[in-house]
Amino acid sequence: MGRSLNPQAAGVKRISPENLRRIMTESSEEAVKLLVEEADRFGKGLSKSLTTSQIRNIFGEVRSIEQDVLPTDQQLSLDVQRRLLMLKPKMAYQVGRFSNDEALKALVETLSEAIDLIGNDKNRFQTFVNLFEAILAYHRCHGGKTN
DSSP states (O other), X not given: OOSOOOHHHHTOOOOOHHHHHHXXXXXXXXXXXXXXXXXXXXXXXXXXXXXXXXXXXXXXXXXXXXXXSOTTOSBOOHHHHHXXXXXXXXXXXXXXXXXXXXXXXXXXXXXXXXXXXXXXXXXHHHHHHHXXXXXXXXXXXXXXXXX
């Protein structure tokens, strides 16, 4: 997604690039705490306008990709890396379907940025899954719309 979102326009402040980088690349207790705090804040912001089904459409694909990661793998296979990168145009399509949804744009930009930080690192992929799962959980916890 080449263009930048004005976070105030939607009332949803996305996860900053600095915090996202810390969450995705650092292996520390502070990074895990930051993941939970940011997912709570972001999920709450998304809950005001984004439906659970809009998020689950994307999350379902992430879960499908996760099934291709074997416990014995040290790094992500080229196929998994390809599927992750192809998730970006699929998410862009979702934004196109809901063209006036600034919250969805904020989510897609955040997830796309996180995907760029994964590379072939299996631990970073798992952090990505954890982050997305936490955002979805907090979205629902804060009363996110179901339809």
